[in-house]
Structures are given as C-alpha cells and as structure tokens.
Amino acid sequence: MLDDILDYLQHIRERPVWQPIPQDVRASFNQTLPARPAELAAVHEIFMRDVLPYAVGNAHPGFMGWVHGGGTPVGMLAEMLAAGLNANLGGRDQMPVEVERQVLQWVRELFGFPESASGLFVTGTSMANLIAVLVARTAALGVNVRRLGIAAGGKGLIAYTAAGAHGSIAQAMDLAGLGSDALRVIAVNDRNQMDGEALQQAIAADRDAGLTPFFIAGTVGSVDVGAIDDLDSLADIGRREGLWFHVDGAYGALALLAQDIAPRLKGIERADSVAFDFHKWGQVPYDAGFVLVRDGKIHRQTFAAPTAYLRREKRGMAAGSPWPCDFGPDLSRGFRALKAWFTLKVYGAEQLGKMISKTCALARYLAQRIETLPQLELLAAVSLNIVCFRYRSEDSDRVNADIVAALQESGIAAPSTTIVKGRLAIRVAIVNHRTDTRDIDVLLQAVLDFGSAYAGRRAVEGVS
Numbered sequence: 001m002l003d004d005i006l007d008y009l010q011h012i013r014e015r016p017v018w019q020p021i022p023q024d025v026r027a028s029f030n031q032t033l034p035a036r037p038a039e040l041a042a043v044h045e046i047f048m049r050d051v052l053p054y055a056v057g058n059a060h061p062g063f064m065g066w067v068h069g070g071g072t073p074v075g076m077l078a079e080m081l082a083a084g085l086n087a088n089l090g091g092r093d094q095m096p097v098e099v100e101r102q103v104l105q106w107v108r109e110l111f112g113f114p115e116s117a118s119g120l121f122v123t124g125t126s127m128a129n130l131i132a133v134l135v136a137r138t139a140a141l142g143v144n145v146r147r148l149g150i151a152a153g154g155k156g157l158i159a160y161t162a163a164g165a166h167g168s169i170a171q172a173m174d175l176a177g178l179g180s181d182a183l184r185v186i187a188v189n190d191r192n193q194m195d196g197e198a199l200q201q202a203i204a205a206d207r208d209a210g211l212t213p214f215f216i217a218g219t220v221g222s223v224d225v226g227a228i229d230d231l232d233s234l235a236d237i238g239r240r241e242g243l244w245f246h247v248d249g250a251y252g253a254l255a256l257l258a259q260d261i262a263p264r265l266k267g268i269e270r271a272d273s274v275a276f277d278f279h280k281w282g283q284v285p286y287d288a289g290f291v292l293v294r295d296g297k298i299h300r301q302t303f304a305a306p307t308a309y310l311r312r313e314k315r316g317m318a319a320g321s322p323w324p325c326d327f328g329p330d331l332s333r334g335f336r337a338l339k340a341w342f343t344l345k346v347y348g349a350e351q352l353g354k355m356i357s358k359t360c361a362l363a364r365y366l367a368q369r370i371e372t373l374p375q376l377e378l379l380a381a382v383s384l385n386i387v388c389f390r391y392r393s394e395d396s397d398r399v400n401a402d403i404v405a406a407l408q409e410s411g412i413a414a415p416s417t418t419i420v421k422g423r424l425a426i427r428v429a430i431v432n433h434r435t436d437t438r439d440i441d442v443l444l445q446a447v448l449d450f451g452s453a454y455a456g457r458r459a460v461e462g463v464s
C-alpha cells in the first residue's frame with residue numbers, strides 16, 4: 001500500500017489532474033453491508049482501481065481550483081504514525097497533547113501572540129471561524145450566555161466583514177444563534193479591502209439603532225481574488241470601538257512565513273483571534289485547521305464544562321489540565337498536530353516560506369503572460385497567488401464556464417470559476433508546491449485552444 005501511494009505521488013505529473021467517475025464505478029459503491037471478511041490486498045485493489053483515479057487531484061501540480069493544498073509524503077507518513085498510535089487528543093496526560101502544545105507555541109511565535117494565548121487544531125477554518133465567533137460572543141455577553149442562551153442576553157449583537165469575505169463567517173453567525181442577518185457586509189475599495197470609512201459608518205448606524213456591534217472579521221487572502229484587508233486600520237477601529245477583531249486567514253495567514261509577503265500582514269499580531277489552515281499553503285494533508293485566541297481565559301470559559309467523568313487530577317492519566325477539549329466543542333480529537341509538527345520540523349519555516357513566495361511569483365508570471373495575449377483579459381489585480389481572468393468573447397460567461405469544464409474534463413489542468421465584477425472568471429489559485437511554470441504554460445495553451453473552439457462555435461451558432 002505504501003509503495004502504491006508513493007508511486008502515485010512520484011508519478012502524479014503523468015496522470016490526468018481529474019477524470020469523471022465512470023457510471024459503473026459509481027454504481028459499484030452501492031453495495032450492502034459486508035457480512036464476511038475480505039482479503040486486505042483485494043480491498044486495496046478496489047481502492048487502486050476505483051477510488052484513487054477519481055479523486056479531485058489536488059496533489060497534482062495542474063490542480064489550481066478553489067483553495068486546496070497539495071500535501072507531502074512527510075505529512076502522509078506522519079498521518080500513518082498518528083493512525084497507528086490511534087491517539088485521542090481530547091485530553092489526558094500524554095505526549096501527543098504536548099506535540100499539539102508545541103505547535104501552538106510555534107503558532108504564537110509566528111503570529112506575535114503572547115504566552116497566554118490559546119489555540120487548537122480543528123477541521124478547518126470554517127470551524128475556526130465559528131469558535132472565534134463563539135468566544136467573542138462570550139466576551140460580549142458574559143459566560144452566562146452559555147446557560148441562558150442569546151435570547152436572555154439579547155443585545156442584538158452585530159458583526160462586520162468585507163464583501164469578499166468567505167461564506168463561513170455568515171455561517172458562523174448563523175450557527176452561533178446570532179443570525180446571518182446580523183452580519184453587515186461592508187463595501188470594498190479598489191484593492192478589494194474592507195472600506196474603513198464604510199465600516200465606521202455602519203458601526204455608528206447600528207449603535208444609533210440600539211444594536212450592539214461586537215465583532216469585525218478581517219481577511220488575509222480573500223477566496224475570490226486573494227485580497228488582504230488593512231489589518232492595522234481594522235485593529236485600530238476594533239480597539240477604538242471596543243469590538244473583537246478576528247482575522248480569517250484561511251490560506252493567507254501562513255504568508256507570515258514568506259519574507260516578501262509578511263509585511264503586508266502587519267496588524268495581524270493585534271488580532272483577538274485568527275483562523276487558518278495548515279492544509280492549504282502549509283501543505284499539511286487534510287484536515288488541519290487552527291484557531292488562535294489572544295485571551296486564553298475567555299476561550300476556555302467558552303467551552304470548558306466540568307463533568308464527573310472528565311475529572312482532572314494532579315497525578316495519573318487525568319493530570320495535565322487544561323485539556324484541548326476545554327477549548328472547543330470536540331471531545332474526541334485526532335492527532336492532527338503530528339502531521340503539522342513533522343511538516344514544520346522536516347521542511348522548516350524558511351523553506352515553507354520560500355514555497356509560498358514561489359506560488360505568488362507563479363501567479364504574477366501567469367498574469368504577465370495573460371497581459372501579452374489579446375484573447376485574454378485579467379479581471380482582478382493579482383494580490384497573492386490567485387489570478388482571475390477570462391477569454392474575451394461574446395457570451396463570455398458561458399464560454400468561460402465551458403472552458404473551465406473542458407479543462408477539468410481533459411485532465412490537463414483544473415482551475416475553478418468565480419464571479420468578479422459581475423463577470424464569470426477563470427480562477428486560478430496556485431497553492432500546490434509542485435506547480436511550476438510548465439503547468440502555467442500548459443494551462444494557458446489549453447485555455448487558448450478551448451477558448452477559440454468554444455468562442456468559434458458560439459459565433460457559428462449565433463449566425464445560423
């Protein structure tokens with residue numbers, strides 16, 4: 001099994017990025033519960049034949065859709081060790097929890113947070129954003145909100161984020177019982193950053209209406225175009241207005257590792273909380289999200305729940321309090337920390353930073369090439385590693401959607417789509433450490449080929 005998966009990674013460039021799942025393969029996964037045992041080798045064969053070839057392909061250097069990390073063999077092997085140990089990191093006195101605390105220590109150092117800051121591995125930034133909203137809710141309403149619910153405290157808590165923010169911020173408001181309508185979506189400036197003036201006006205209007213502003217969510221690396229909010233000025237507004245300042249740095253926050261990008265994240269060290277993923281730019285295999293909270297005390301007060309069966313002791317296995325389960329909703333927790341620990345130890349912060357810089361340089365290379373090609377048009381300035389562009393044509397939205405689908409189905413490259421300024425864009429997010437200029441050149445040639453075929457076909461259809 002190890003040989004097969006290492007071969008897969010070694011020769012991934014020779015495979016299609018993605019291929020549609022054949023109907024018979026999909027149908028073969030509709031069987032009844034297996035009552036009798038089967039040979040491991042036979043089951044592995046099914047995996048190799050029916051599962052592996054039809055994954056989304058984000059380990060492939062031609063994968064450029066959404067925001068997916070590429071993973072590494074180091075992370076994969078660490079995951080194998082973690083699974084062998086079968087550690088449950090909800091708590092108790094064990095070295096795996098110390099590994100997580102070590103990673104937390106590195107995260108504090110990287111983000112310039114104090115020793116008293118707390119943090120936790122979670123599934124991903126969606127969960128990390130939710131935890132941040134819940135901690136901020138406790139800070140705003142007091143710990144009693146846990147017992148009484150928001151109806152009792154009901155002060156009309158209002159949050160603010162930029163128009164380009166990820167949907168998980170609105171979802172966090174929904175899940176926290178505050179309602180997604182209580183999230184004000186603030187206009188962005190020409191660099192796609194939250195407009196500070198508009199933010200202040202919205203806060204003032206809400207106060208005038210008797211509501212309680214409590215939370216600002218800035219973004220580092222917006223999902224559509226990779227924009228970075230002006231974090232220092234958001235931190236100033238948060239401090240002046242007494243609001244919790246959260247940063248959604250799902251993929252972008254780890255740009256702190258990259259010397260040429262880190263200065264643009266100035267102000268992140270002033271955040272009350274940060275959400276980010278090791279599984280995106282950190283290349284740690286899925287899943288490995290992280291939430292960092294400046295005030296460890298209020299973080300703990302938001303989740304810790306004394307119960308007889310989770311009693312803490314000074315000695316024995318029940319020592320070592322506080323436990324990770326005191327900082328989030330999960331009691332059963334896998335050993336995500338190990339693959340992040342291995343990745344940081346084996347590659348080191350400098351090399352990871354250089355890899356992040358390289359993906360941004362590739363995005364600039366792609367943008368420069370687009371600007372030399374009259375058939376193509378850049379739709380947004382390139383801030384980090386995301387390039388949004390289109391093939392110029394009549395019925396451009398349809399043609400560009402067709403180009404992206406054709407690219408994916410051809411297995412040549414896999415960008416995704418988004419809407420920029422009302423137009424459908426081919427969106428290329430270069431996250432994978434394996435991607436290089438060859439992959440960008442292949443992508444561009446294929447866009448031109450499919451573009452001329454689809455645009456030509458539209459023109460003929462238009463005439464007939």
Ligand SMILES: Cc1ncc(COP(=O)(O)O)c(C=O)c1O
Pocket residue numbers: 066067123124125126127165166168219221222223248249250251277289
């Ligand atoms: C800016 C931003 N926030 C949040 C998320 C959600 O992160 P996850 O998929 O790890 O839950 C993403 C995902 O791409 C993102 O780009």
